[in-house]
Amino acid sequence: MTLTRMVAEDRLDPPVVASPPEAPATASRWPGVACAASLVVTGAAGAALLVAANRAAERDSGDQFGFFWLGLLVFTLPAVFWLVRPRTGARLRVAVLTAYAGFTYLPKLLRTPDGPLYHDEFAHWRQAHEILIQGRLFEQNPIVKVVGDFPGLHATVASISALTGVSIWHGALIVLIAAHLLVVLGVFVLAAEIWPDARVAAVAAILYSLNSSFLFFDTQFGYESLAIPLLVWTLVALHRAMRGPAGHARYGWSAVTLMLSAATIATHHLTALGLLGVMLILCAVATARALRRSHPRAVTWTAWALTVAAAVLVVTYLVVVAPRTVGYLDPYLAKALDQVAGMAGSSGSGKRTLFRESIAPWWERYAAFGAQGLAGLAMAAAAWRLRYRRQGDAVSRTGALTMFVLGSLYFPAALLILTPSGAEGARRSWAFSYLGLAVVVAPVVVALLDHAARRATRIAVAGTLLGLCAVALVGNTAAGMNPSYRFPGPPVFGSDTRSSIPEVSAASEWLRTTQGRDLRIVADRYSGLIFGSFGEQQPVTGSQSFRTYDLYLAQPDRRIDPHLIGQLSSWRFGYLIVDRRMAREVPEIQIYFETNEPVPHDGKPAFSLGQLTKFDHTPWTIKVYDSGNIAIYRFDFASLGQRVSGR
Amino acid sequence: MTTVRLLAATYAALGLLAAGTHLPWLLAVVCLAALVAIGELWLRALTGEAMPPVARIGLAIASGLVSLPFVAITLHAAGVTIGTLSIAIGLAVLVTLLGGAVLVRERSGAAPADPRLPRMILAVGIPALLTLVAGFGSLQLYDRLPHPPPPGYTSLALNGWAAGIDRPVAIPARGVKVPVRISSAGLPAATEPLRVRMGARLVSGRTLAVAADATSSVDVFVPAPPDACLHRIEISLGASSTIFYGRGPATRGAATC
Numbered sequence: 013m014t015l016t017r018m019v020a021e022d023r024l025d026p027p028v029v030a031s032p033p034e035a036p037a038t039a040s041r042w043p044g045v046a047c048a049a050s051l052v053v054t055g056a057a058g059a060a061l062l063v064a065a066n067r068a069a070e071r072d073s074g075d076q077f078g079f080f081w082l083g084l085l086v087f088t089l090p091a092v093f094w095l096v097r098p099r100t101g102a103r104l105r106v107a108v109l110t111a112y113a114g115f116t117y118l119p120k121l122l123r124t125p126d127g128p129l130y131h132d133e134f135a136h137w138r139q140a141h142e143i144l145i146q147g148r149l150f151e152q153n154p155i156v157k158v159v160g161d162f163p164g165l166h167a168t169v170a171s172i173s174a175l176t177g178v179s180i181w182h183g184a185l186i187v188l189i190a191a192h193l194l195v196v197l198g199v200f201v202l203a204a205e206i207w208p209d210a211r212v213a214a215v216a217a218i219l220y221s222l223n224s225s226f227l228f229f230d231t232q233f234g235y236e237s238l239a240i241p242l243l244v245w246t247l248v249a250l251h252r253a254m255r256g257p258a259g260h261a262r263y264g265w266s267a268v269t270l271m272l273s274a275a276t277i278a279t280h281h282l283t284a285l286g287l288l289g290v291m292l293i294l295c296a297v298a299t300a301r302a303l304r305r306s307h308p309r310a311v312t313w314t315a316w317a318l319t320v321a322a323a324v325l326v327v328t329y330l331v332v333v334a335p336r337t338v339g340y341l342d343p344y345l346a347k348a349l350d351q352v353a354g355m356a357g358s359s360g361s362g363k364r365t366l367f368r369e370s371i372a373p374w375w376e377r378y379a380a381f382g383a384q385g386l387a388g389l390a391m392a393a394a395a396w397r398l399r400y401r402r403q404g405d406a407v408s409r410t411g412a413l414t415m416f417v418l419g420s421l422y423f424p425a426a427l428l429i430l431t432p433s434g435a436e437g438a439r440r441s442w443a444f445s446y447l448g449l450a451v452v453v454a455p456v457v458v459a460l461l462d463h464a465a466r467r468a469t470r471i472a473v474a475g476t477l478l479g480l481c482a483v484a485l486v487g488n489t490a491a492g493m494n495p496s497y498r499f500p501g502p503p504v505f506g507s508d509t510r511s512s513i514p515e516v517s518a519a520s521e522w523l524r525t526t527q528g529r530d531l532r533i534v535a536d537r538y539s540g541l542i543f544g545s546f547g548e549q550q551p552v553t554g555s556q557s558f559r560t561y562d563l564y565l566a567q568p569d570r571r572i573d574p575h576l577i578g579q580l581s582s583w584r585f586g587y588l589i590v591d592r593r594m595a596r597e598v599p600e601i602q603i604y605f606e607t608n609e610p611v612p613h614d615g616k617p618a619f620s621l622g623q624l625t626k627f628d629h630t631p632w633t634i635k636v637y638d639s640g641n642i643a644i645y646r647f648d649f650a651s652l653g654q655r656v657s658g659r
Numbered sequence: 660m661t662t663v664r665l666l667a668a669t670y671a672a673l674g675l676l677a678a679g680t681h682l683p684w685l686l687a688v689v690c691l692a693a694l695v696a697i698g699e700l701w702l703r704a705l706t707g708e709a710m711p712p713v714a715r716i717g718l719a720i721a722s723g724l725v726s727l728p729f730v731a732i733t734l735h736a737a738g739v740t741i742g743t744l745s746i747a748i749g750l751a752v753l754v755t756l757l758g759g760a761v762l763v764r765e766r767s768g769a770a771p772a773d774p775r776l777p778r779m780i781l782a783v784g785i786p787a788l789l790t791l792v793a794g795f796g797s798l799q800l801y802d803r804l805p806h807p808p809p810p811g812y813t814s815l816a817l818n819g820w821a822a823g824i825d826r827p828v829a830i831p832a833r834g835v836k837v838p839v840r841i842s843s844a845g846l847p848a849a850t851e852p853l854r855v856r857m858g859a860r861l862v863s864g865r866t867l868a869v870a871a872d873a874t875s876s877v878d879v880f881v882p883a884p885p886d887a888c889l890h891r892i893e894i895s896l897g898a899s900s901t902i903f904y905g906r907g908p909a910t911r912g913a914a915t916c
Contacts, residue, residue, distance in 0.1 A: 052789070059797040063804075070807055103775075103782040106713050110783045114790025118797060125798050147740030149731060167731035167741075168724055174743045175676045176690050177683035186687060190720060193787065197717040204711070238724070245721045248714065252706075264706035268718070271701070275725035278732065503810055514844060515812040522814070522840075526822045628902055631889055634824055635902040639814035648826050651904065657888035657916060658858055 044104050047094045051087070051111055058087035059118060066122055069499030076499050077373050080119070081486055084227075087115050088485075089478055095214040096461065096474075105214055106197075113196035116221060117189055120231040123498065127181050130497060131508040132234040134545035135159045136166050140180045141548075143170035150333075154544045154551050161334035164279025165238045184233045191238045192231055196221065198244035203451050205251040206411040208404065209458065216454035222383075222484040223446035224492025230443055239280035240443055243287045246272040250291065250318060254298075254311045255407040266318055273322040277329045281337045282437075284326050286444045291319040294414040301413075307406045315410075376490035383487030384426060386480055387449060391419055394452040397459065411451075418448025436607075439492050496600060505591075506599020511538035516591075519642040520547030523587065534560045534580070535589040537605055539642065543589060552585070554605040561605045563588065564619060568626035581649040588633060588645040595621040631656055660772075662703060662765060666758045669696040670751065677747035697750065698723030700757040707764050709771065712779035726753055811845025813869055815899040818876050827889055828905040834882040839894055839901060841867070842874040851897040855881055857890050867896065883907040888916035 061083025069076035094100055094108045123129065128137040135155035142151045149167060153159040159166075165187070173183035196217050203216035220226070230237050246269055253265035277284040298315045301307035330337050398416055402409065422445035428438035457477060464470040489498075496507040504510040520543045523531070529548035540551035554561040559576060566572050594604060595617055602613045611618045627633040627643075631651040637644035660668075672693035676686060698719030702710075710718075730749035731741050739745050817824060819838035828835070843849075853867040862882055884890040884907035893902045 055790070055793055059793050060800075063797055063801045066801060067804060102713075103778055106779060107782040107786045111786035111790055114787055114794065118790075118794050121794050122797060122801060125801070143731075143741055147742055147745075149735040149741065163731065164725070164728045167728040170741070171727040171731055171746045172687070172690055174741070174746055176686035177679060177681075178687055182683075182687075186691070187724065189791070190691075190724060193783075194717055194721055197713060197783075198721075201711070201714045201717055242721060242725065245718060249718070252710075256708075261706065261708050264708065267705045268702070268722075271705070272721065272725065275721075275728065278728055502807070513812075514809045515814075518812070518814060518842065518844065522816055522842075526816075526818075628893075628900070629891070631827070631891070631904045634904070635900065636822060636824070637814065637816040638899040638901060639812045640899055641812070644816075646825055650826060651889075654827075654889050655916065656858075656904065657884075657886070657890050 043094075043097075043100065047100075047104060047108065050090050051094070051108065054087045054090050055111070055115055058083045058115065061086060062118055062122055066500055069495075069501045072501055074371075074373075077376060077495075080498070081482075084116075084119070084485075085482055088112065089482075091115070092218055092478065092481070093474075095218060096211060096458070098211065098462075102210060105210055106200075109196055109200055109214060109217055110193060112218070112221070113193040114189070116196075116227060117192045117231055119227050119498070120188075121185070123228070123500065124232075128233055128545060129509045129512070130232045130234070131541065132156055132159070133232055134541045136169070136184070136233045136235070137180060138545045138548075139163070139166040140170040140173065140184070141545075143167065144174060144180070154549070155541060158281065158334060158337050158340045159235070161337065162235055162278060162280055164242075164275060165233075165235045168238065169233075181233075188231060188233060188237055191241045194241035195230070195244060198241050198248060199447065199450060202244055202248050202251070202447075203454055205248060205255075206404065206408050206415065206451060207455055208408070209455075212454045212458050215457045216450045218481070219450035219453055219457070220446055222450075222481060222488055223442050224439060224488040225443045227489055228493045228497055229439065235280035236283055236440065236443065239276050239283035242272055242276040242279060243283050243290070243444070244447065246276060246287060247290065250294070250315070251407060251411055253318060254314050254410075255405070262314065266314065269318050270321055270325070273318075274325055277322075277326050281330070281334065281341065282440055283444075284329070286441070288319070288323055288326050290414065290418055290444070291315070291322055293417045294410065295319050297413045297417065298410045301406070301410055307410060311407060311410070371495050372490050376486055379483050379487030380491040381487070383484045383491065386484050386487075387422060390453040390456065391416075391422075391449060393456045394419070394449075397456050398452065401455075401459075415448040415451040418445055419450075419452055420448070421445045422449055442488075442492070494601070504600050505593040505597040506538065506601055506603065508538065508541065508601065510600075512542055513641075515639050515641055516542045517546060519543075519589070519637060519639060519644060520549070522637055523644060524548055527587075531587055532583065532585040533587040533589055534563060534585060536564075536591055536594065537603055538599075539589045539591050549587075551589075554609065556608070561609055561611065564590070564594070564604075564623060565611070566623070566626070568622045568629075577649065577652065580647065586647055588627065588647065590624050590627065590643045590645065592621065592624050592641050592643070595619045595624050629656075662700075662758065662761045662769075665696055665699060666754065669693055669700070669754050672696070673747050673751050673754070677744055679743065693750070694723030694726065695719050696723070697726050697754060697757070700754060700761060701726070703770075704757045704760040704764065707761075707770055709773055712773055712776045713783075715773070715776065716780060716783055726750065729753070808845055811843070813841070813843045813846060813849075813851070813897065813899060815894070815896045815901055816840045816842075817901050817903070821903075824903045828892075828903060830881065830883045830905045830907055832883050832908045834880055836878040837881050837894060838876055838878050839896075840874065840876050841869060841896060843869050844872055847871050852895075853877070853879065854893075854895050855879060856893040856895070857882075857884060869896070881905070886916070 061079050065076045065079035065083060068079055091108050091112045095105055128134045135153050136159060139153055139159055149163045151160050168187050169180060169183045172186055173180050199220045200213045200217040204213035230240055249265055249269040249272055253262055253269050256262045256265050276287050295315045298307055298312040302309050302312040398412060422442060425438040425441045460473055464473045496504055496510050501510060503513045516539055524547050530550055532550045533543060535543055535551040535553055537553050540553045543549045544551040552560055558579060562573055562576055598615060598617055604611050627645050628635060631654050632648050633645040634648055635643055636646050672689050675689055680686060701722035702718055730746060730753060734741050734745050734749055818840035821837045848871045849869050850866050851869050852864060854864040855862045879894050881892055884905055887906045887909045889904050889906060892905050893900050
């Protein structure tokens with residue numbers, strides 16, 4: 013029995029309601045040739061401009077922002093033209109989308125061509141390295157505590173590296189480029205499941221690519237970069253399962269949904285929870301519509317059955333395999349909520365100032381605020397259209413309403429971005445909520461394009477829409493990533509990406525070659541990244557229960573807390589890393605050790621040189637290495653409290 | 660492609676990957692093709708129905724990629740060390756299971772081959788290849804352009820037996836030679852003062868030529884401390900220093916420490 017209307021074999025090809033019909037595949041070849049020629053030329057020009065942007069950034073000339081956006085837009089604007097053009101054929105559209113996905117990976121490729129650079133990349137690199145050395149999964153990671161519990165990405169990368177002989181980084185690039193392509197094609201296919209119009213689907217893919225994480229964050233060697241495409245394809249399979257005729261086909265698609273859900277769960281905790289959230293929204297919408305008899309009940313049952321199964325998988329995984337995850341995520345959420353409450357109070361405490369001390373140009377900052385307004389207007393228009401222009405079958409309608417609810421969650425997250433603890437979570441959530449926003453706003457964009465009858469008006473509308481998309485892309489990217497993540501440049505202390513000067517790498521190399529690997533060391537955040545990855549050590553950068561930062565904070569004439577010394581001694585910590593730049597410079601991202609550190613951030617360095625060089629005068633710290641900025645001390649707790657002769 | 664041919668091609672690719680060659684990038688292409696083939700087997704085994712070509716391509720890539728962590732987790736759960744051979748064998752077992760399921764399913768009729776699929780594969784493959792070429796071309800260009808030199812440094816470290824100092828050193832009356840390692844990178848050759856201090860007292864000093872971009876080892880003589888009390892011993896080269904603690908030979912009056 014077929015529960016909903018049978019769908020055409022290929023939902024992308026049939027004529028559509030809102031747009032002119034697709035061009036047949038056998039139509040003239042000139043559009044393909046013209047499209048290829050234009051995209052090859054603009055792609056080459058765009059790539060050259062992106063290289064120029066990196067060169068300008070290395071010289072710190074300030075021109076990098078202009079070159080970068082010019083380079084990106086010089087390719088993406090013609091690509092969007094070919095995608096949205098009514099007479100573009102199905103294959104050409106997919107080809108342009110593929111090229112779009114490839115080109116939009118280029119900024120990240122140019123930023124980190126040789127190895128890990130972003131914070132989480134060091135953690136995943138180490139994890140993949142451990143798999144290749146030890147041959148085991150689920151090893152604890154010293155940089156990101158729970159990374160080891162979610163082996164999806166680094167197991168994939170390590171396997172490719174082992175099977176082919178390419179380096180870990182090249183293996184990662186292979187997986188990440190494939191994942192980037194998958195997310196673009198996935199949004200296209202998901203939107204086509206909801207709106208049976210390839211133009212709308214293409215616009216949805218483009219709109220999704222405007223989100224703040226698309227160019228840099230979700231292209232990094234980090235678990236979400238693989239998990240988000242898996243989430244999108246899980247939703248594709250879920251829609252197919254809901255729509256498919258009863259029997260083997262529905263069971264088959266249900267199995268695909270569960271298989272991809274399981275892979276998502278084994279890859280990233282937040283994306284797994286995000287997937288569960290989207291599935292629950294879908295179930296709620298389907299149930300409400302089933303109660304109003306506008307939805308076949310079997311479709312609702314399918315949605316619920318798969319959601320419950322996915323929930324069982326998520327809960328089982330979090331309880332059995334990754335029990336530390338809740339403890340890892342909980343402080344961020346609790347502190348963020350406290351900070352929201354603090355902002356609402358009269359004190360205004362807990363507030364975070366956007367773009368504080370950022371070198372981003374004024375137009376990027378304005379675009380960042382403008383992008384929020386544009387998103388609000390677009391969602392309002394989408395709401396109006398959803399209310400008054402109903403189209404598609406029951407599953408499509410349910411999918412569209414689900415995406416609308418998901419897209420609406422974009423706005424509460426904007427509140428969290430104003431809190432230090434919530435900002436990271438808010439940024440991550442936008443990769444999910446923008447999916448909903450993109451899918452429901454896409455038909456509005458196509459309707460606006462089709463509404464204009466005269467050629468001149470159409471050109472004006474298209475130009476305006478392209479301009480707005482450019483503003484959203486620039487603004488969202490500026491809001492999502494600070495310039496030191498986006499561009500190379502002179503070393504900057506307190507930047508995950510630019511603190512890693514050769515001096516730090518040399519110190520970690522010395523420690524590994526002379527003292528061995530897997531040593532327990534105390535470090536700041538930035539040294540910890542290098543010592544914990546390439547250095548193969550086990551750094552700790554401090555936490556509320558293990559306040560290693562108190563070692564650095566103690567005044568030279570004060571005794572170190574005996575409880576802390578006891579912890580260090582009993583847990584056999586062997587080495588202390590001191591980066592003296594902490595006494596001279598303010599960290600760019602306002603963190604010395606960890607997000608919730610009890611260290612003042614008032615625009616001045618939080619440490620005096622005396623606090624950092626006091627270890628030169630304590631007999632329980634033997635200075636074994638010094639290179640000016642970086643010093644390595646070996647702990648000798650047996651000498652604690654011994655008196656040193658002044659003679 | 661028929662399932663039997665697909666299985667044969669996948670086994671051949673896995674055999675090549677297990678054997679390994681000195682051409683990692685060629686194997687990377689083979690590996691990707693094998694993964695897409697495994698993804699296609701997942702789809703044939705689970706859904707067994709026609710779908711839009713672009714959906715098929717995307718789902719095949721996704722299913723193929725996730726086969727790797729599934730195999731790795733299974734190997735881990737079975738207590739098998741994850742390595743080239745074990746992954747290849749694990750994938751071969753997965754291919755066999757999926758292939759068996761597909762062949763059983765196809766006994767009751769296979770889904771008709773989609774004539775649009777080959778061209779759609781080209782529509783994805785050609786631009787993907789072109790953008791890869793453009794991307795790596797840009798990287799080459801970027802690499803070949805001159806870049807600002809990274810900041811240089813000179814490091815001083817305890818070396819040899821001294822690198823293992825983990826408690827106060829008992830220094831005999833004749834003194835001791837402490838090996839230190841001097842390394843310089845990104846700085847021009849220079850002459851730096853090499854000094855030994857015991858407590859606040861300078862006990863020796865000389866200049867040392869530090870070569871550019873080189874690492875060397877130097878023995879530094881440290882005389883015995885005057886008594887068996889704990890003394891701070893600092894060896895410095897310019898602004899960098901190493902510090903350890905030592906005691907001299909026991910003498911009368913040592914109890915006054």
